[in-house]
Amino acid sequence: MNLEEVKHFLNDNKENADVKAYLEELSAVSADKVKGFLETDEGQKLIRPKLDQHFTKSLETWKANNLDELVNAKVKELYPEETEEQKRIRKLEQELEKQQKEAKREKLMNTAISYASEKGLPTDIVAYFLGDDEETTKSNLSTLEEKYHAAVQQAVENKFKENGRTVEPGGGGSGQGGNLDIGSLAAEASIRK
Structure with a gap:
């Protein structure tokens, strides 16, 4: 019997309970079949987005639960808390400055x-x-x-x-050229009133 005859037989007897059971057994998903499919390029294209989504969610959860503690621990390691003496010294230095x-x-x-x-x-x-x-x-x-x-x-x-009045640079004040007497100043003052 060749492949065409097998296909024809299965198609003709698809309502038979034994044939149905056999076809379901052939099409059933098994771990080996899934694993084989996922190792192919097509399987990787299918599963990669799901893995990335799961990883991103896991990372965000981890950050929310653990990252602050780790950062605080590292900060304390790098910059240990001041002792009372160190605090007093720092305050005195600030006051002195x-x-x-x-x-x-x-x-x-x-x-x-x-x-x-x-x-x-x-x-x-x-x-x-x-x-x-x-x-x-x-x-x-x-x-x-x-x-x-x-x-x-x-x-x-x-x-x-x-x-x-015009002001001459370095001039004597009344524009007279330098020699002022009280009479000319008084005359000038009376003119202005």
Whole structure:
């Protein structure tokens, strides 16, 4: 009997109970058949997404349950807790550093105020121009001096222009060329009133 005859016989007798039982036995899934299928490329394509999904879920569960503990243990290993003595030392060091910064700032402020006084600058705004060191502070105050004196000069010139006088650079005040006497100043003052 050849294969075609067997197929024809099975097809003709598919309603027979013995043939049904035999066909079910042939088509039944066994562990060996499944294992053989899963080792093929087609089987790998079928099972790989399921395995990845299961692994991802397992990893997330593990992270939720164990990762924080492991991280905390490693942090404690790398950075052990301070003893009371170490805490006191750290606090003292911080206080000392703070006092040094305050002393440095106070010294810098005193230097800046005396520098501003020498240059005729307002001393109440000196704190805004303090730098990290004396050199930077003096540079900041020099810039302030330039801008401040330029603004004062501009304000004086504008005031004189409002009153009808022109200001000559380095001039003596009334435009007379230098020699002023009290009489000419009094005459000028009476004209303005």
